[in-house]
Amino acid sequence: MEDSFGPTNISSAGTDLGRSIAFGDNDLYVTGGIANNANFKNPCLHLLEQLPQLKTLFSKLNKSTGVFQYAITENGSGVEYGNSISYLSPSKVFIGGQYSANLTFTNNGGLATNSLSSQGGYDAFLASYNSTNGSFIYSKKAGGINTDRANGVGVNNSGDAYLGGEQGGALTFTAGTNTVTPASAGKQYFIAKCGCGFNLIPAAGPVSTTTCSTTYNMVAATLTNVTTGLWTLISPPGALITNNTLETTGITNLSPGANVFRWTVSKAGCASVSETITVVRDVLPTTSVAGASIALCGTTTVLAGNVPAVGQGTWTTFAGTSTITNANLATSAVSVAPGSPFSTTNFSWTIGNGICPVSTSTVSIVSYTTTSPSNAGSTMSLCGTSTLLAGNVPAAGTGTWSTFAGTSTITNVNLATSAVTVAAGSPFSTTNFSWTIQNGVCPATTSTVSIISYTNTPASVPGPSMNICGTTTVMAANVPAAGTGTWSTFAGTSTLTNVNLATTAVTVAAGSPFSTTNFSWTIQNGVCPATTNTVSILSHTLPTVSNAGANQTVCATTATMNGNTPSVGTGTWSLVSGAGVPTSPNSPNTAITGLGIGVNVFNGLLEMEFVLIPLQPCRSSKIKCQQLLTQGPNQTVCATTATLAGNTPAIGTGAWNVFFGPGFVSAPSLPNSGVISLGLGSNVFEWVITNGVCPASSSTVEVFQDTNPTTSNAGPSQSICAITVATMAGNVPAVGSGTWSLVSGSGLITSPNSPVSGITSIGIGTNVFQWAIGNGVCPVSTSTMAITRFIPPTTSIAGANQTVCATVATMNGNTPAIGTGSWTLISGAGTITTPTLETTGITALGVGINVFQWTISNGNCTPSTSTVSIQRDDNPTTSVAGSNQTVCANFATLNGNNPAVGTGTWSLVSAPQLLLHQIYLILD
Numbered sequence: 001m002e003d004s005f006g007p008t009n010i011s012s013a014g015t016d017l018g019r020s021i022a023f024g025d026n027d028l029y030v031t032g033g034i035a036n037n038a039n040f041k042n043p044c045l046h047l048l049e050q051l052p053q054l055k056t057l058f059s060k061l062n063k064s065t066g067v068f069q070y071a072i073t074e075n076g077s078g079v080e081y082g083n084s085i086s087y088l089s090p091s092k093v094f095i096g097g098q099y100s101a102n103l104t105f106t107n108n109g110g111l112a113t114n115s116l117s118s119q120g121g122y123d124a125f126l127a128s129y130n131s132t133n134g135s136f137i138y139s140k141k142a143g144g145i146n147t148d149r150a151n152g153v154g155v156n157n158s159g160d161a162y163l164g165g166e167q168g169g170a171l172t173f174t175a176g177t178n179t180v181t182p183a184s185a186g187k188q189y190f191i192a193k194c195g196c197g198f199n200l201i202p203a204a205g206p207v208s209t210t211t212c213s214t215t216y217n218m219v220a221a222t223l224t225n226v227t228t229g230l231w232t233l234i235s236p237p238g239a240l241i242t243n244n245t246l247e248t249t250g251i252t253n254l255s256p257g258a259n260v261f262r263w264t265v266s267k268a269g270c271a272s273v274s275e276t277i278t279v280v281r282d283v284l285p286t287t288s289v290a291g292a293s294i295a296l297c298g299t300t301t302v303l304a305g306n307v308p309a310v311g312q313g314t315w316t317t318f319a320g321t322s323t324i325t326n327a328n329l330a331t332s333a334v335s336v337a338p339g340s341p342f343s344t345t346n347f348s349w350t351i352g353n354g355i356c357p358v359s360t361s362t363v364s365i366v367s368y369t370t371t372s373p374s375n376a377g378s379t380m381s382l383c384g385t386s387t388l389l390a391g392n393v394p395a396a397g398t399g400t401w402s403t404f405a406g407t408s409t410i411t412n413v414n415l416a417t418s419a420v421t422v423a424a425g426s427p428f429s430t431t432n433f434s435w436t437i438q439n440g441v442c443p444a445t446t447s448t449v450s451i452i453s454y455t456n457t458p459a460s461v462p463g464p465s466m467n468i469c470g471t472t473t474v475m476a477a478n479v480p481a482a483g484t485g486t487w488s489t490f491a492g493t494s495t496l497t498n499v500n501l502a503t504t505a506v507t508v509a510a511g512s513p514f515s516t517t518n519f520s521w522t523i524q525n526g527v528c529p530a531t532t533n534t535v536s537i538l539s540h541t542l543p544t545v546s547n548a549g550a551n552q553t554v555c556a557t558t559a560t561m562n563g564n565t566p567s568v569g570t571g572t573w574s575l576v577s578g579a580g581v582p583t584s585p586n587s588p589n590t591a592i593t594g595l596g597i598g599v600n601v602f603n604g605l606l607e608m609e610f611v612l613i614p615l616q617p618c619r620s621s622k623i624k625c626q627q628l629l630t631q632g633p634n635q636t637v638c639a640t641t642a643t644l645a646g647n648t649p650a651i652g653t654g655a656w657n658v659f660f661g662p663g664f665v666s667a668p669s670l671p672n673s674g675v676i677s678l679g680l681g682s683n684v685f686e687w688v689i690t691n692g693v694c695p696a697s698s699s700t701v702e703v704f705q706d707t708n709p710t711t712s713n714a715g716p717s718q719s720i721c722a723i724t725v726a727t728m729a730g731n732v733p734a735v736g737s738g739t740w741s742l743v744s745g746s747g748l749i750t751s752p753n754s755p756v757s758g759i760t761s762i763g764i765g766t767n768v769f770q771w772a773i774g775n776g777v778c779p780v781s782t783s784t785m786a787i788t789r790f791i792p793p794t795t796s797i798a799g800a801n802q803t804v805c806a807t808v809a810t811m812n813g814n815t816p817a818i819g820t821g822s823w824t825l826i827s828g829a830g831t832i833t834t835p836t837l838e839t840t841g842i843t844a845l846g847v848g849i850n851v852f853q854w855t856i857s858n859g860n861c862t863p864s865t866s867t868v869s870i871q872r873d874d875n876p877t878t879s880v881a882g883s884n885q886t887v888c889a890n891f892a893t894l895n896g897n898n899p900a901v902g903t904g905t906w907s908l909v910s911a912p913q914l915l916l917h918q919i920y921l922i923l924d
Contacts, residue, residue, distance in 0.1 A: 017081055019097075024087030024131065027069070031095050033081025034073065070134045074127070076103035078118070083165075088155040091221070093131045096150035096163050098122045105139045119143035119172070124150035124165050126194055140194060142173045161194040204263035204275040212282045212356035214254045220247040220263050227267045234260040234276065237906060240893070254281040282354025285311030290349035290363035297368050297442035299338050303347065304363075305330040311353030318362070320345030334365070341396040341439050342368045368440030369396040376435035376449035383454050383528035385424050389433065390449075391416040397439030404448075405715060405729035405756070406431030420451070427482035427525050428454040430732040432756055448727050450756055454526030455482040462521035462535035469540050471510050474660050474700075475519070477502040477535075479681055483525025490534070492517030503660055503682035505702075506537070513568055514540040543569025557595045563588035576601035634702040638778035640678045642703045644685060646671035652691030659700050660684035678705045706776030709736030714771035714785035721790045721861035724762045728769065728785075730755035736775030743768040743784055762789045790859030793819030798854040798868035805873045807845045811852065813838035813868075819858030826851040826867060845872045876902030 018032040074080065078101025086094045100122050104115045116125055116139060123143025129136055142148060146168025154162045166187050173192060205219040223229050231244040239259050242250040251261070259279045266272035291304030305313055307330045315327045321337040322345050336345040345365045352358040377390030391399055393416045401413045407423040408431050422431040431451045438444040463476030477485060479502045487499045493509040494517050508517040517537045524530040549562030559580075563571060565588050573582040573590055578600030584590040592600075635642055646654060648671050656665040656673055661683035667673040675685065683705065688698040715729030730738060732755050740749045740757055745767025751757040759769070767787045774780040799812030813821060815838050823832045823840055828850030833841040838854070850870045857863040882895035896904055 019081060019083045020085040022085045022087040022093065024093075025091070027131070029085055029087060029093050029131065031082030031085040031097070033079075072129075072134045074103060074105050077101040078103075080125075083149065083151050084153045086153045086155050086161075087131065091131045092137070092155075093129045094153050094155055094161050095127045095129070096153035096165070097125055097127075098149040098165075099125055103139075105136050116141045119148075120145035121168060122147040122149055124148045124163065124171075126150060126153065126161060126163050128161075140173070142171050142190075142192065144168070144170045144172060162191065163194060164189070164191045166190070204261075204277045206277065208278040208280065210280040210282060210355050211254070212284065212354065214252060214281065216251045216254060216279050216281075218247065218249050218251065218261070218263070218277070222247060223265065227265055230264045230266070232262045232264070234262055239279075251279065254279060256281050256283045280354070282356045283310050284356050285351040285353040285359050288313065288349050288351045288359040288361040290347065290361040293364045293366065295366045295368065295441045297370065297440065299367050300333065300335045301365065303330070303332050303334050303349075305349040307331075308351045308353075311351045311356075311359075313349055313351045316348045316350065318346050318348055322347070322365075336365050336367045338367060338369060340369050341394075342366055366440065368442045371397045371437050371439040371442045371445050374399070374435050374437045374445040374447040376433060376447040379450045379452070381452045381454065381527045383456065383526065385453050386419065386421045387451065389416070389418050389420050389435075391435040394437045394439070397437045397442070397444075399435055399437045402434045402436065404432050404434055405731075408433070408451075422451050422453045424453060424455060425732070426455045426734060427480075427484075428452055428732065430755060432727070432729055448756075452526065454528045457483045457523050457525040457528045457531050460485070460521050460523045460531040460533040462519065462533045465536040465538070467538045467540065469542060471539050472505065472507045473537060474682070474684055475502065475504050475506055475521075475535075476660065477521040480523045480525070483523045483528070485521055485523045488520045488522065490518055490520055494519070494537075501682060503684070508537050508539045510539060510541060512541050514538050541568050546571065554595065557593060559592045559595060561588065561590050561592060634704070636704045636706060636777050637678070638706045638708065638776065640705065641674060641676050642678060644671070644673050644675060644687070644701065644703075646673075646687040646701075649689045652689045652694075652697075654687055654689045657686040657688060658684075659686040663703065675703065678703060680705050680707050704776075706778045707735045708778045709773040709775035709781050710734045712738065712771050712773045712781040712783040714769065714783040717786040717788070719788045719790060719860040720762065721859060722792060724760060724789070726759045726762060726787050728755065728757050728759060728771070730757075730771040730785075733773045733775075736773045736778075736781075738771055738773045741770050741772065743770050745787075747787065759787065762787055764789050764791060788859060790861050791818060792861045793856040793858035793864050796821070796854050796856045796864040796866040798852065798866040801869045801871070803871045803873060804845070805875065807843060807872070809842045809845060809870050811838065811840050811842060811854070811868070813854040816856045819856045819861075819864075821854055821856045824853050824855065826853050828870075830870070842870065845870060847872050847874045874901050879904070 016032070016034050018030055020031050022029045076099050078099060080097065080099030080103050082095045082097035084096045088094065099116065099118065101118050102115060103118075103125060105127060116123070120143075123141050125139060125141045127136070127139040142150070142163070144167070148165065148167045148171050150163050150165040152164040156162075167190050168187060171190060209216070218231065220229060229245060229247055231241050231249055233239050233241065236255050236257075236259070238253055238255040240252045241261075242252065251259075257280065259281060260276055261279065262274050262276050264272050264274040286306065286308035289306040291306075294301055294304070303315060303324075305315070312328055313330055315324050315332060315334075317324070320343060323335045325333040330349070334347075337343055343366070345367070346362055347365065348360050348362050350358050350360045372392070372394035375392040377392075380387060380390075389401060389410075391401070393399075398414055399416055401410045401418060401420075403410070406429060409421045411419040416435070420433075423429055429452070431453070432448060433451065434446050434448050436444050436446045458478075458480050461478035463478075466473055475487060477487075479485075484500055485502055487496050487504060487506075489496070492515060495507045497505040502521070506519075509515050515538070517539070518534055519537070520532050520534050522530050522532040544564070544566035546566075547564040549564075552559055561573060561582070563573070565571075570586060571588055573585045575582075578598060579594060579596030580592045580600045581594045582590045582592055633645065644656060644665075646656070648654075654669060654671060656668045658665060661681075662677055662679040663675045663683040663685065664677045665673050665675055665685065671687070675683070681704065683703045684700050685703065686698050686700050688696050690696040710731065710733035713731040715731070718726055720726055728740060730740070737753060738755060740752045742749065745765065746761065746763035747767050747769070748760045749757055749769070750760060755771070765788065767789065768784050769787065770782055770784045772780050772782045794814065794816040797814040799814075802809055811823060813823070820836060821838055823835045825832065828848065829844060829846030830842045830850045830852065831844045832852070833843060842852070848871065850872065851867050852870065853865050853867045855863045855865045877897065877899040880897040882897075885892055894906060896906070
């Protein structure tokens with residue numbers, strides 16, 4: 001084994017030959033042969049695998065370090081190696097050598113692949129390579145049936161190669177028809193010049209290159225002083241070559257896509273050679289429009305980037321976490337990470353096309369967590385007007401208090417436990433509140449609560465204590481302005497007709513000679529402290545009936561009385577007429593002195609404390625007493641006047657007295673007298689019939705005046721969407737009681753007597769309810785309200801995007817089955833002819849993109865919206881092809897105008913038949 005290169009070497013298990021070395025551009029070029037697998041040890045292990053025969057070797061090393069840059073072998077079916085190497089600036093290497101059987105030169109990124117066949121024995125070869133990367137350019141041979149070798153190679157500045165060697169017989173060169181025949185047998189030497197096509201290397205530059213410009217500079221190899229070059233455009237038409245004979249000419253007006261050029265190198269007397277190069281022009285991508293920021297309730301949605309007309313878009317997440325279903329789809333589905341109360345995820349929509357600068361825009365998706373359920377708290381009752389609300393603190397969203405019935409002042413409407421002041425009422429007021437929690441675009445949750453504010457309880461005035469003769473009377477307490485009064489017996493026994501009536505009738509237990517019954521009049525108004533006062537009723541028993549004894553006739557000035565002894569009460573004698581003095585006025589058997597002549601009448605009185613009951617006089621004359629009294633039935637009226645209905649006395653005279661209350665009797669002596677100025681509540685009148693000294697007969701009648709009920713206010717009409725429940729907002733009656741009823745439609749009233757009753761099972765459409773407030777016999781006050789239940793509108797479909805070259809267009813929104821639609825302009829310009837028509841016309845469209853929104857609404861339901869874009873392309877610049885030309889050449893430069901709007905394209909309209917034939921040949 002031989003090591004051929006000193007400190008930088010290759011090695012194999014066979015014979016390794018280094019035959020020649022050349023220097024150029026600061027590098028060393030070596031040729032020779034290797035007979036087996038060769039290891040290139042410096043700078044790293046590099047293995048060339050060979051068959052056992054000796055093979056051609058060509059390698060490049062750095063002259064200063066000996067580092068291998070590349071190593072190339074050319075394989076044949078025999079023995080072949082390089083004997084000589086020469087360098088020609090710029091970037092060409094020539095190798096001369098020999099081969100014994102067929103030899104194949106591989107492309108190695110060069111221009112072609114070439115195989116040389118053997119003529120027999122050894123044949124000489126000449127090969128050329130690109131020194132920069134070792135790519136093959138061409139190969140030629142010279143040989144006959146004997147042994148022929150190329151031992152030396154040289155080049156001149158004109159690019160001609162000179163080959164020297166030995167020949168064993170007739171030698172034929174493939175570059176031409178030259179055959180060199182030796183003058184005598186044996187080895188002969190030859191020298192041959194190989195010019196023209198051997199070194200006409202087009203070297204147009206990179207086979208393919210890409211630019212994002214309409215211009216490009218060619219980079220063909222520099223021509224020698226004996227060669228010329230010519231650039232031509234193969235396809236498509238449009239690109240302009242600035243100087244078609246200059247290696248580094250500029251190219252302008254490149255068409256989008258692949259532009260194919262040919263660089264042809266020529267030399268006098270030689271066939272020209274050419275190479276093609278493709279310049280790919282990438283067009284600037286469509287401007288990126290990532291779409292409007294999206295707010296959603298949940299974590300999944302669809303992105304809304306624009307679909308690129310040029311290039312490909314890619315979604316990326318640059319803030320937050322997401323899963324994008326198809327990163328290259330403008331309207332890809334996407335899932336974002338949730339957050340509480342929301343999360344923000346930022347996306348980039350990047351549109352790129354080849355090597356052109358990308359266009360990027362961004363969009364944010366705000367994902368809201370489902371709104372926390374609303375809990376406004378329990379209904380509150382308070383004595384006063386100030387308290388604290390008790391809504392729940394939302395985990396997600398913001399709560400807001402609002403008053404939907406009544407009047408209030410809320411200190412902080414967004415604080416769950418805000419202080420609140422409500423309007424006062426007598427005896428109470430009811431204020432209704434809504435606690436609505438909203439989290440972004442998620443559906444709000446709402447609940448309601450009522451605050452009942454009671455007025456401070458008025459003072460209790462039970463009236464003065466009473467002394468009565470008997471067991472029945474009427475109480476005389478104050479009628480409370482606020483609250484409800486209640487009578488109770490705390491000492492003694494009684495029967496109260498109506499414990500809540502200030503002037504109720506009462507019966508107490510009898511006693512002898514009297515009984516005392518104690519009562520409490522307690523006024524309670526809601527949760528306010530009660531007020532209480534007491535009153536006593538003393539019930540006296542009727543005295544023993546007086547019996548003055550039989551009339552007497554005496555003939556003296558004295559006599560002894562014979563009255564009965566009272567078991568109840570105290571008796572007293574008194575002189576009615578005549579003369580006489582009772583010696584013991586309180587004794588039933590008192591003596592009378594000083595009797596006058598004639599009839600002397602004495603009266604016996606039985607007294608029970610303050611009650612004086614006159615008894616019949618002690619005389620012989622008799623008086624007929626009056627008939628039984630009838631005062632008429634009790635009455636209830638809704639006025640300040642009434643007509644009494646006492647009986648007409650057959651005996652005696654009747655008179656009406658006001659027993660209780662402020663009423664005034666118009667004609668006191670008439671049984672059917674009118675009464676005026678009746679007070680609210682109980683008015684008691686007494687009908688008394690008298691006849692002489694007989695005991696009067698009396699009875700009482702009550703005329704109860706009802707107050708007109710509070711005027712009914714059923715509250716505002718309501719609109720609801722989807723849900724089937726609602727809460728009423730009727731007024732709280734200060735007087736009377738209210739009742740809800742269904743007038744039309746459908747719905748179930750959960751609490752018919754509550755102003756704020758719930759309603760369930762509400763039907764679709766308008767449902768009318770009546771709030772009726774009644775009080776006693778007074779006319780009922782009524783009012784109505786309507787609850788209109790809507791259902792969500794039809795989903796809006798604005799139709800497909802349009803591109804027009806006019807100022808008008810026709811929309812294609814869907815026809816709503818539920819609700820009504822309306823077009824609005826979102827961006828751009830345009831006049832909507834009939835906004836409520838789904839197929840309305842649009843006029844006055846602006847140039848560019850005009851965005852319209854189709855909104856379908858139904859009552860208070862959330863509208864459904866969608867958008868459509870109408871892109872109006874402007875009319876292109878008027879084409880001006882330039883002046884007609886007459887030339888004396890096979891080419892010309894056109895002079896069309898540069899379009900301000902649009903893109904221009906040249907095309908052939910007509911040409912002479914011969915010219916067309918030539919064009920077809922060129923295209924072929």
